[in-house]
Amino acid sequence: MDHEGLRAHHDLGGAQKYLCQGIDQAAHALTDFDKEVDAIRGVLGAKGVMTVDELRRGIESLPEADYHRLTYYQRWICSIADNLLARGVITEAELAAALAES
Amino acid sequence: MNLLALEPERLLGAVRALLAAKGIASPAEIAERIAATDAASPAQGARMVAIAWTDPEFRALMLADGTRAAESLAIPMRGAPPLGVLENTPDLHHLVVCTLCSCYPRAVLGYPPFWYKSAxxxxxxxxxxxxxxxxxxxxxxxxxxxxxxDSTADYRWMVLPLRPAGTENWPADRLATLVRETDMIGVTLVATPGDHALNSFASPRPQA
Known part of the structure; x- marks a missing residue:
């Protein structure tokens, strides 16, 4: 019954590592960053640029250490950028230029 | 380019600028989306639950097709995955989770709470x-x-909790004030009025 070695790291149902961890029930208000990333994904979805499944693929293929290091919406923006690059919606050169300007 | 090495705020800034320049997502569209998402809250789900408690026809519709039930109350469901509703009974309690990520019936409950997304x-x-x-x-x-x-990317679940004792003859809008987001995920039970600190079937009824 021990599938710990086989499962993907986002597949957390029953994962032993977390079974003794308490639940942080405190309300964590979303930041402006969180809401904007969420909204961008929504707009991209509504316009057919990117699906939820593509978002998930990008999140689930993050290296395990990064998956747990990044906050929830930080994972999203990495996945969104990765998908936009993969689809050719933006190019690496354009992204590099935009990063240099920011 | 290693996206993971970038400061996420900077990455967002660059993506925002590129999407605006290409006419894919303008600041106004993003702002409109944020406003629409902020408007969805557990109050929507609570309203559905309260009406289900008072209107058998609506209850039947909600259990058969959560999406249509929500739409019948003018809750926007366009683009949202199908909504399933799990009926709690004295013999059977439901608990919703998304083991793979954070799938959540956002149209009727709003953004998922932080703990719902936790490992x-x-x-x-x-x-x-x-x-x-x-x-x-x-x-x-x-x-x-x-x-x-388990909620998934393709199907979202909410719980129809048990109506608490002591609420006979309450109208739906008053009942809705009792229903919390945690009740509709299944980690809590709707508390008997005046007894909000407790979450047990066995909790004593308050003296009238």
Whole structure:
């Protein structure tokens, strides 16, 4: 019954590592960053640029250490950028230029 | 380019600028989306629950097709995955989790709470649900079964909780004020009025 070695790291149902961890029930208000990333994904979805499944693929293929290091919406923006690059919606050169300007 | 090495705020800034320049997502569209998402809240789900408690026809519709039930109350569901509704009974309690990520019926409950997305909640819900909900102070009679349901990217679940005792003759809008987001995920039970600190079927009824 021990599938710990086989499962993907986002597949957390029953994962032993977390079974003794308490639940942080405190309300964590979303930041402006969180809401904007969420909204961008929504707009991209509504316009057919990117699906939820593509978002998930990008999140689930993050290296395990990064998956747990990044906050929830930080994972999203990495996945969104990765998908936009993969689809050719933006190019690496354009992204590099935009990063240099920011 | 290694996206993971970038400061996420900077990455967002660059993506925002490129999407605006290419006419894919303008600041106005993004702002409109944020406003629409902010407008969805657990109050929508609570309204559905309260109407289901008072209107058998609506209850039947809600259990058969959550999406249509929500739409019948003018809750926007366009683009949202199908909504399934899990009916709690004295013998069967439901708990919703998304073990893979954070799938949540956002159209009727708003953004998922922080804890719903946590590794601990996702890991523990399917292994020891009774122990998990005890962290919220929720205790069920030992004979009550718990069914844990995994929300997915393609199908979202909410719980139709039990109507608490002491609310006979209450109108739906008053009943809705009793229903919390945690009740509709299944980590808590709708408390008997005046008894909000407790979450047990066995809790004593307050004196009138």
């Amino acid at each position: 601990a909640y996702r890991a523990r819900a399917v292994r020891d649900p009774r122990g998990l909900i005890a962290e919220w102070g929720t205790t069920l009679p030992p004979a009550t079964k718990i069914r844990v349901v």
